[in-house]
Amino acid sequence: MTRPDMSVEIAGIKMRNPVMTASGTFGYGAEFVGYLDLESIGAMVSKGLSLKPKAGNPTPRIVETPGGMLNAIGLQNVGVDAFINQKLPYLKDVDTPVIVNLYGNTLEEYGEVAARLDGQPGVAGIEVNISCPNVMQGGIVFGTDPQAAQEVVRLVRNNTSKPMIVKLSPNVTDVVLMAKACADAGADALSLINTLTGMAIDLDKRRPVLANVTGGLSGPAIKPVALRMVWQVAKAVKLPLIGIGGIMNARDALEFILAGATAIQVGTASFLDPGAAQQIARGMEAYLAEKGIPSIASMIGALEV
Template sequence: MQDAEGQPVGSPRLITQLGPWQLRSPILAASGCFGYGREYAAYLPLQRLGGIVTKGTSLKPRLGDLPPRMVETPAGMLNAIGLQNPGIETVIQAELPFLHRYGVPVIVNLYGTTPEEYAELAARLDGVEGVWGIELNISCPNVAAGGILFGQSPILARQVTEAAKRATHLPVMVKLSPNVTSIVEIARAVEDGGADLISLTNTFRGMAIDLHRRRPVLGNLSGGLSGPAIRPLALQLVWEVAGTVQIPVVGIGGIVSGDDAAAFLMAGASAVQVGTAQFIDPTACVRIADELEATMNREGFAQIADMVGAARQ
């Protein structure tokens, strides 16, 4: 399939209804793994993505964490980037116009240290061209203030969601942390707070030790685990949350193939985000979409919607 300008847009069978959005594909690029799209534009047709969730963005620029920021682990990696980003104004002026040229849905991932900051960020993006929605990062394991604190308390999670909802007309997706006792409680809280969608999961907190230097490898000491190593853990959490809330769920966690994506859809996710897989294969989002169509053929699904929750019936 091609669009009006002759650009490839993928199979019509991959068209996905995700809450308020109709997307060309159920495969979105996950926050923190795709920058603001620029780096990967040379490797794949951005317009074939279901959407791009940007790098976590704060009000002011952030330098991020002390290196080393990344260490490989079995079938996974730990990262502690510390939300390095140029700040919301630079993102709006210098980054988002680039993405807008591709017509790909852009969801801006937001990070704040207070509910008011989340509200200010959400309000600032209201009406910005090309922005389809926001994703609230209440789950970053690598920053001291804000972030995960909000994701670990149902009351705070709800407050942050409400604050953002009041501040913007844009659909609000809330990204949950797996580093909690009951993710279902948090999911209910953000749904009650008015979230339009829930995405999960962010990374699992982890650590690696450098035996020779006798200290943790990462500059931040601990980091967030991602990659295929977390896939079964994330899949189970998606199953729980999708069985609890009424709003659409976006599955994230170690997806590297079409079959992996299909598993998250069957568990109840309406779409998925692909993160770490892009570091190995910069074309991952498009390849996985093509593989997913092959999975649909093989397993006898006519459209994406038929797969959603198919394992729950």
């Protein structure tokens, strides 16, 4: 039996298969050695990096919910310089593209982090997290205002020559409007969706479960929302898309491919099974082989409506 061609390309980044790891769910990559083969997946996406190290929010900051989980980690990370000096050297020897997620609290921080990563040969591309509040402008979230999003994307574009993926927030009225704004500002690809804002309450204590009160909802509960948004954006923009949201198995992943995604990211599933990304990649290939489908590319956007 001929093996199906599982390779895809996102903005010039060649991947052996469409399976990527979602930012914030896979550490810096090395932590998962022993659970899966880092060279069995398409790409690794780092935790979100900021200009300076960040401790994150107080605990409790993660809670299981029906059909998913809420997290309010607060973007804890080692900072871009520590990543370059301490984390990247190991990843350079792994034959899997490394995509670095980055964020800032101000426009200037986004640009500075992008500039520091631009000269790093071990970084295949960057993913820009625009689901952050702009502390200089009253806390408006960059990713919920088209103009603010465009400003971030343009600035990052001017500070890097690397492929730039922009990660879209679902906490908007019109995700297509946001997608078009980011495309017009120079994004090479879009990943969607980030987490939905939610909360959990302890009835007996009459208090929020999370110290931060609200958090980001992920897992199977958000999959229908994510699928719908990927499908809508795929019809509206010409950029390659990366689908994220409640992908727990190969069938979930392939549904996103049909909806128009070129690749997918595995997030919450890795908390249940650290080897989930590898298993999903294998399952996708097995499905294509079983159905006699020669390539994953032939399934991208092939949904019949």
